[in-house]
Amino acid sequence: MDGVRSHIMVCGGTGCISAGAEDIIDALKAELDKVEYDQEVNVIRTGCFGFCGQGPVVKIHPDNVFYVKVKKEDAAEIVNEHIVKGRPVSRLLYTDPESNKKLDKHHQMSFYQKQYRIALRNCGLINPDDVYEYIAFRGYEALATVLQEQTPLQVIEVIKKAGLRGRGGGGFPTGLKWELTLKSPGAEKYIICNADEGDPGAFMDRSILEGDPHSVIEAMAIGAYATGSNKGIVYIRAEYPLAIKRLQTAIGQARELGFLGKDIFNSGFCFDIEVKLGAGAFVCGEETALIQSVEGSRGEPVRKPPFPSESGYLGKPTTVNNVETFANIPPIILKGADWFSGIGTENSKGTKVFALAGNVKNVGLVEVPMGTTLREIIFDIGGGIVGNKGFKAVQTGGPSGGVITSADLDTPIDYESLKNIGSMMGSGGMIVMDDETCMVNIAKFYLGFTQDESCGKCTPCRIGTKRMYEILDNITKGKGTEEDLAHLEELAPMIKDAALCGLGQTAPNPVLSTLEYFRNEYEDHVLHKYCTAGECKALAKYSIDPEKCIGCTLCAKACPVHCIQGAVKQIHVIDPAKCISCGVCARACKFDAVIKP
Amino acid sequence: MSQSERQLVTGNTKTADLSNEHYETLENYIGTLEDKEGSLINVLHKAQELFGYLPQEVQLFIARKMDIPAAKVFGVVSFYSYFESNPVGKHKISVCMGTACFVTGAEKILEEFEKELLIGNGETTKDGMFTLKDVRCIGACGLAPVVLFDDQIYGHVTVDGVREILEKYRKVDKYAY
Numbered sequence: 068m069d070g071v072r073s074h075i076m077v078c079g080g081t082g083c084i085s086a087g088a089e090d091i092i093d094a095l096k097a098e099l100d101k102v103e104y105d106q107e108v109n110v111i112r113t114g115c116f117g118f119c120g121q122g123p124v125v126k127i128h129p130d131n132v133f134y135v136k137v138k139k140e141d142a143a144e145i146v147n148e149h150i151v152k153g154r155p156v157s158r159l160l161y162t163d164p165e166s167n168k169k170l171d172k173h174h175q176m177s178f179y180q181k182q183y184r185i186a187l188r189n190c191g192l193i194n195p196d197d198v199y200e201y202i203a204f205r206g207y208e209a210l211a212t213v214l215q216e217q218t219p220l221q222v223i224e225v226i227k228k229a230g231l232r233g234r235g236g237g238g239f240p241t242g243l244k245w246e247l248t249l250k251s252p253g254a255e256k257y258i259i260c261n262a263d264e265g266d267p268g269a270f271m272d273r274s275i276l277e278g279d280p281h282s283v284i285e286a287m288a289i290g291a292y293a294t295g296s297n298k299g300i301v302y303i304r305a306e307y308p309l310a311i312k313r314l315q316t317a318i319g320q321a322r323e324l325g326f327l328g329k330d331i332f333n334s335g336f337c338f339d340i341e342v343k344l345g346a347g348a349f350v351c352g353e354e355t356a357l358i359q360s361v362e363g364s365r366g367e368p369v370r371k372p373p374f375p376s377e378s379g380y381l382g383k384p385t386t387v388n389n390v391e392t393f394a395n396i397p398p399i400i401l402k403g404a405d406w407f408s409g410i411g412t413e414n415s416k417g418t419k420v421f422a423l424a425g426n427v428k429n430v431g432l433v434e435v436p437m438g439t440t441l442r443e444i445i446f447d448i449g450g451g452i453v454g455n456k457g458f459k460a461v462q463t464g465g466p467s468g469g470v471i472t473s474a475d476l477d478t479p480i481d482y483e484s485l486k487n488i489g490s491m492m493g494s495g496g497m498i499v500m501d502d503e504t505c506m507v508n509i510a511k512f513y514l515g516f517t518q519d520e521s522c523g524k525c526t527p528c529r530i531g532t533k534r535m536y537e538i539l540d541n542i543t544k545g546k547g548t549e550e551d552l553a554h555l556e557e558l559a560p561m562i563k564d565a566a567l568c569g570l571g572q573t574a575p576n577p578v579l580s581t582l583e584y585f586r587n588e589y590e591d592h593v594l595h596k597y598c599t600a601g602e603c604k605a606l607a608k609y610s611i612d613p614e615k616c617i618g619c620t621l622c623a624k625a626c627p628v629h630c631i632q633g634a635v636k637q638i639h640v641i642d643p644a645k646c647i648s649c650g651v652c653a654r655a656c657k658f659d660a661v662i663k664p
Numbered sequence: 665m666s667q668s669e670r671q672l673v674t675g676n677t678k679t680a681d682l683s684n685e686h687y688e689t690l691e692n693y694i695g696t697l698e699d700k701e702g703s704l705i706n707v708l709h710k711a712q713e714l715f716g717y718l719p720q721e722v723q724l725f726i727a728r729k730m731d732i733p734a735a736k737v738f739g740v741v742s743f744y745s746y747f748e749s750n751p752v753g754k755h756k757i758s759v760c761m762g763t764a765c766f767v768t769g770a771e772k773i774l775e776e777f778e779k780e781l782l783i784g785n786g787e788t789t790k791d792g793m794f795t796l797k798d799v800r801c802i803g804a805c806g807l808a809p810v811v812l813f814d815d816q817i818y819g820h821v822t823v824d825g826v827r828e829i830l831e832k833y834r835k836v837d838k839y840a841y
Contacts, residue, residue, distance in 0.1 A: 082806040085817035119806025267762035270803030305709065305746050306802055308815075346705055346744030347800065363704035364736070365743040424764035424805035431806055462763065498763045512766050522743070654823070 073108045073150065074128040078191060080115030080274055081309055083122040087139060088112070091123055094142035099150070108150055114278015116191035118178055120430035121161060126173070126191070133173040134159040164428065164450055178448055183410065184434045185418050186234075186271075186394035190278030195313050198320040201281040207326050209400035210285050213292055214334040219249055222293040226396070228404035230416035235261055235352070235389030236467070236493045237569075238415070238482040244386055247376035248294040251384035256296035259380065259387045260287055261357060262303035262310070265349035266465035267516065269496035271420040272390035274432055276303070276310035279394065280317035284340060286396035288327065291338045294386050299340040302361055305347065315342060349466075349520035352494075353568045354379075354387040356522065367524045368568035389494070391420055411437035415481030420495050425462075426453050427499040442476040445499055457502040460584070464493030466513045466520075467573030469580025470506065489580045491573070505602035506585040507592050511539040513577035517570060528571030531562040535578060544605040547593040555582065601663045607648040613638045615660035625655035686714040690722075691729055700730050704740055708747055717748040745800070753788040753795035755833055758812040762801025765809040769823070773809050774798055776826040793834075 077083075077092050092110055099105045116124045121135035125145070132155050134145065141159060148154050160169040161176055173179050184190075193200040201207070213222050227242030248256060260283060264272040276283060287299045303311055318340055321327040329337045343361050350356045351366040358380050360366035379385025395417060399407045408416045415437040421444060424430050428450035435444060441461060445451070452458050460470040469490035471478075478484050482492050500509065518532040535558055538551045559575035566572045582589060591597045598606040611622070611631075618636040623629075630646050633639030641652070653661040693710050697703045707730065711722055718741055727734035741747045759765075759774045774785060777796050781789050788795040804810050807819025811829070818829060 081802075081817075082804050082819075085804055085807060085810075085819055119804075122806060264803070265800065267766075267801035268764045268805055269801070270805055273803045306800065344706060344709055345746075346709065347746035348744050349800065360705065361702070363702045363740070365739050367743075422764075422805060424808060425767045430764070430808070465763070496763065498767060500767055504767055509767075512763070516761075 070107050071109050073130070075108060075110045075145070075150075076113045076126040076128060076191070077110065078114075078116045078122060078124040079112035079195070080119065080122075080190075080277055081270075081307075082115070082119040083124060084309065086123045088123040090139040091125065091137055091142060094139040095125075095146065098142045098146035102146060102151055104146070104150060111194045112196070113193060114190040114195050115187075115274040115432060116173075117182075117187065117274070117432035117434075118173075118176075118429065119432065120428065124191075125159075130155070131173075132171045133161060133176075135161045177450065178429045178431070178433075181439065181443055181448055182434050183418050183436050185398050185407075185410075186275060186391050186420050187278070187432065187434045188398065189282060190274060190432075193279065195278055195280055196316055198281060198317065198324060201279070205401060206281055206397075207285055209397035210288050210292075210326065211332050212400055213289050214332045214336055219293045219295060222289065222400070223249065225404045226293070226399060229399045229407040230404075230411075230414075231392065231395055231399060231407065232415060232482065233389060234391035234395070234419065234494070236266075236464070236491070238492060241388060241392055244376060244388070245290060245293050247374070248296070248384045248386045251377050253384050255381075255383045256294055257380045257383055257385040258287055258291045258294060258296045258299045259354075259357065259361065259385060260299065260301040260393055261352065261354065261387050261389045262301055262307075263345045263352045263357060264304060264307075264390070264494065265352045265520075266494045266496045268424050268498050269422045269465060269494045271422055271432055271495050273307050273310050275390050275394050275420075276307070276314050280310075280314045281321065282397055283314075283390055283393045284317055284321050284327065286393035287340060288331065288338050289396055289400065290386060290388060290393070292336055294384075296386070297337050297339075299338065300361055300380070301340060301342050302345060302351070302357055303342060305344045311342065311344070318342070348522070349516070350522045350568070350570050353570060356568065357387060358385065365522070367522045368570075370567065391495070412479060412481045412484075414483055419480070419492065421463075421497045422495055423449050423497050423499070425498040426456065426501040426504070427451070428453055437481045438479040440477050440479050441471060444480075444497065445476070449499065452499065452501050454501070459500045459502045459504055460506070462490075462498040462500065462509070462577075463496065464491035464573075464576070465496045466517050467491060467569065467576055468493050469576050470500075470509070470584060472584050489576075489583060491576070503600050503602070505543075505598050505600035506581045506588050507539065507543055507598075508600075508602045510578045510581045511536065511543055514539055514574070517574040521570065521574075525565075525567040525571060527562045527565040528567065528574065531558055531566070532571070532574050534558060535562070535575065539578070542589065542592045543598070543603040545592070545596045545603075547589075549593055552582070552586075552589055552593065604648050607663070608646050609641050609648060609650070609652060610662045611639050611641055611652075612660045612662050615658050617658055617660075619657070621655045621657065622652035622661060625651045627651060687725065690714060690725070694726070694729050701732055704730065704732070704737065705744070708737075708741060712747060717750060717752050719749065719751075723749075751788065751792075753792050755794050755814055756812075757794055757796045758799040758802075759796070760800075760802050760804070760808070760810040760812065761798040762803075762805060762808070762810075764801070764805035768808045770798075770809040772823050773811060773821055773826060776823045777811075777830075780827055780830055794830075 095110045123137050125134040125137045160171050223242050223246045231241045232238040348366045351360045353368050356366040356368040375385040418434050420434045462470050475488045514536040518536045521528045523529045541547050616638045623631040630642040723737045727737045811818045811821045
């Protein structure tokens with residue numbers, strides 16, 4: 068590190084890597100070599116910056132200049148202009164959509180202004196493959212503190228006082244969970260990190276493991292000490308190869324430096340971690356199913372009680388916590404319970420990471436204090452809706468949650484408030500939908516998901532969600548009746564009451580919530596055989612705007628069923644009876660004259 | 665293990681594509697495991713990595729080497745969507761069906777692939793080139809809609825871009841032979 072005067076940080080999250088970040092790193096290194104600056108400027112692959120929609124992201128330290136949408140061809144200019152001559156490359160700076168001004172510091176951007184990073188504190192800041200960088204940011208200090216100065220009960224007391232609740236969705240108080248395991252009889256106990264992030268549209272756990280794996284390892288060791296366990300397991304999705312690799316590297320480094328293994332920090336405390344891969348089953352995010360899967364079986368949930376804290380992995384007391392929950396632990400130990408409980412709302416302390424995605428301008432990971440409103444997240448941080456379309460709804464809680472309309476955008480979010488408006492916190496997926504999204508289709512999408520992922524063990528979930536899906540499918544195909552809506556409303560509470568685990572108990576939520584807020588859309592589908600959003604193909608019919616049509620014949624030529632009539636330079640007409648609503652004509656038209664239904 | 669031994673284990677001789685070498689690697693891997701039964705999923709991952717998929721005979725082999733019922737192995741294989749018990753094409757096309765991709769048009773992308781390849785979701789083309797499958801969220805929501813071609817991620821895919829991607833792979837393979 069001697070003589071290094073500048074660092075070029077390149078985002079190494081999955082999003083940016085897919086968009087070519089590795090090539091950028093190579094190109095930057097090659098350019099630095101050319102000008103012989105390779106000894107004084109380092110290129111570092113960091114974790115996720117969070118601003119995925121603007122990726123690949125490159126940041127220069129200590130100038131604190133933030134470049135967006137960088138390509139490998141830009142490497143020469145960044146090195147020659149910025150590094151050599153000290154002139155930031157303005158064309159690669161972020162343009163503020165409001166003022167149209169170029170912004171070079173990330174804290175000037177509205178995307179970052181309202182964020183408060185605790186769980187993501189090191190993401191985008193350190194090289195996840197270098198344990199010493201983690202240590203430089205007070206890494207493993209929290210573990211040393213608890214091992215040398217605190218008893219397990221004292222650690223639990225701190226976490227309880229901080230008010231940390233499970234970030235995986237349930238919101239169960241973490242301190243209490245630890246206490247239950249500690250107090251369960253038995254010498255052999257386990258701690259499991261749930262990294263089976265199955266909620267479609269949520270990717271915070273992946274980003275934490277990719278960007279700051281040591282924080283999870285450290286927190287697991289703290290949790291193990293507090294609960295009296297000596298063995299930890301990270302259960303991670305096989306779909307996250309990069310996170311698995313970085314986690315394994317980090318575990319190796321931690322073992323080498325004695326943060327894992329025997330007699331950690333000379334305290335006599337022994338702890339080690341094993342990585343187990345999932346294999347693509349959403350239900351394994353449920354803790355009892357997860358334990359089944361860790362044991363090598365089908366991931367079917369079992370009835371609670373007994374809770375895992377009494378009888379979990381191999382029948383021994385087991386704590387299961389989510390990745391983001393763990394990432395909050397070291398700062399709480401270092402900064403104290405009062406600091407943490409000073410952030411957030413009365414019943415939900417600290418921050419929450421949301422994966423903001425869908426039809427929103429600034430797609431990415433955002434971490435905000437509990438109590439921030441949805442409007443702030445979607446419009447201030449997220450920058451509003453793509454393509455100047457209207458906002459229709461936001462979906463939180465994934466397949467277990469519901470939709471929230473503009474009427475509730477000013478609700479300060481926490482575990483309880485979201486429940487009160489018919490949705491839930493869930494793991495933090497936040498999907499924004501514009502006014503061209505069909506809500507019946509969205510409900511069908513989620514039901515299709517839960518139906519597919521239902522493990523099949525209990526009847527209400529296995530058969531109930533299937534029937535609900537079939538009804539929704541019929542409605543989107545124009546075969547729905549008014550009775551169907553009544554059937555949906557009748558089935559939903561039955562499934563909720565009778566299903567064995569969380570997956571089934573929450574599966575009807577997307578249907579209930581869309582039925583409540585968008586009943587008119589359901590009625591349009593059922594009574595008028597019409598899909599307002601134009602998404603349901605079977606109901607959609609295309610037409611041609613006579614004002615715009617110039618008679619170029621492109622649409623008629625493209626139509627696979629020849630249902631468009633009209634000669635050259637004459638206004639064309641679609642025969643709705645023959646139209647199969649494939650949309651080819653709309654794509655063929657260069658004059659925007661085909662009206663989508 | 666000798667060929668005749670394997671015939672005893674699997675009861676059939678259609679093993680041309682399943683080389684002995686892979687069986688040995690797999691057997692050695694199983695040998696290193698302490699907690700055998702608890703590692704079944706890891707073993708299946710390893711086997712799929714070696715063989716490309718998990719045909720019945722590989723499942724049987726695993727069951728016998730690990731001393732667990734074949735029914736349990738099959739039960740686990742069929743439970744998890746990551747495990748394939750049918751042969752897969754040379755290239756695996758995975759269309760992400762996470763919510764972010766769904767609301768940005770993943771359904772249409774999948775349909776376009778189906779149209780282009782003349783196969784349905786979950787099927788393999790006759791020439792054994794492509795297997796098409798929808799996958800659960802791969803967490804690259806910033807690039808939605810996303811298509812995974814083997815390990816390569818394509819972001820912001822459009823309906824018109826589908827053919828372009830396919831052409832790229834078809835061309836590369838043409839030169840390869």
